[in-house]
Amino acid sequence: MTVISRGFHGRRPVDDKLPPGQYETRDFPVLSAGPTPRIDLDTWSFDIKTETGATHSWSWPQLMDLPFEMPMVDLHCVTKWSKFGTHWQGVSLDVLLADVETTADYALVHAYGGYTTNLPLHDLLDGQAWIAYRYDGEALAPQHGGPARLLVPHLYLWKSAKWVHGIDLKVQDEPGFWETAGYNNYGDPWREQRYWGD
Numbered sequence: 309m310t311v312i313s314r315g316f317h318g319r320r321p322v323d324d325k326l327p328p329g330q331y332e333t334r335d336f337p338v339l340s341a342g343p344t345p346r347i348d349l350d351t352w353s354f355d356i357k358t359e360t361g362a363t364h365s366w367s368w369p370q371l372m373d374l375p376f377e378m379p380m381v382d383l384h385c386v387t388k389w390s391k392f393g394t395h396w397q398g399v400s401l402d403v404l405l406a407d408v409e410t411t412a413d414y415a416l417v418h419a420y421g422g423y424t425t426n427l428p429l430h431d432l433l434d435g436q437a438w439i440a441y442r443y444d445g446e447a448l449a450p451q452h453g454g455p456a457r458l459l460v461p462h463l464y465l466w467k468s469a470k471w472v473h474g475i476d477l478k479v480q481d482e483p484g485f486w487e488t489a490g491y492n493n494y495g496d497p498w499r500e501q502r503y504w505g506d
């Protein structure tokens with residue numbers, strides 16, 4: 309590993325925050341593969357299902373009762389925009405997975421409306437992912453995934469499923485919606501993993 313001393317201890321310069329091939333935008337574009345689903349908070353649930361079929365379920369009031377975090381993160385979309393310093397509120401997946409017994413290595417995330425996306429379970433742990441329900445101090449807008457979306461900012465934004473409904477834990481990896489359509493199975497913006505083969 310090469311260590312480069314910058315002789316500088318302030319904010320990272322913008323170029324350092326911008327993954328290869330990305331540009332910065334101040335907008336918050338909306339990208340959805342289908343219509344925004346109507347979701348009733350009275351029947352909303354977030355369900356984690358393990359490889360044995362055991363299911364852990366949270367209603368909306370139960371989610372609201374959990375300890376939350378307020379991460380500030382940079383977003384990177386595979387369509388090449390990046391947005392720096394976005395403010396969210398949500399429940400860490402570490403909290404939701406704490407009492408879930410599993411030997412699975414993979415997660416298939418599913419959303420109201422049918423969208424799916426897959427990632428290694430490891431990438432949901434250790435402070436890397438949230439079920440986010442507030443953005444910029446307000447309830448998360450429906451077009452951005454409200455009432456709640458997955459937020460997993462170290463991967464391209466297609467992994468951050470809007471209108472999240474649950475996560476199935478799998479022993480074997482199973483590609484989701486965009487991954488089946490040719491997008492990279494992992495999607496690390498810093499390695500520019502946009503498509504299969506990148």
Ligand SMILES: Nc1nc2c(c(=O)[nH]1)N[C@H]1C(S)=C(S)[C@@H](COP(=O)(O)O)O[C@H]1N2
Nearest residue numbers: 337338339340341419423452466468469470
């Ligand atoms: N349920 C669902 N989640 C989704 C998508 C979608 O079509 N449906 N699009 C993904 C893609 S490709 C991107 S870039 C981001 C866009 O999030 P935004 O609309 O809040 O910018 O949501 C991701 N999550």
Ligand SMILES: [Mo]
Nearest residue numbers: 339385386466
């Ligand atoms: Mo995207």
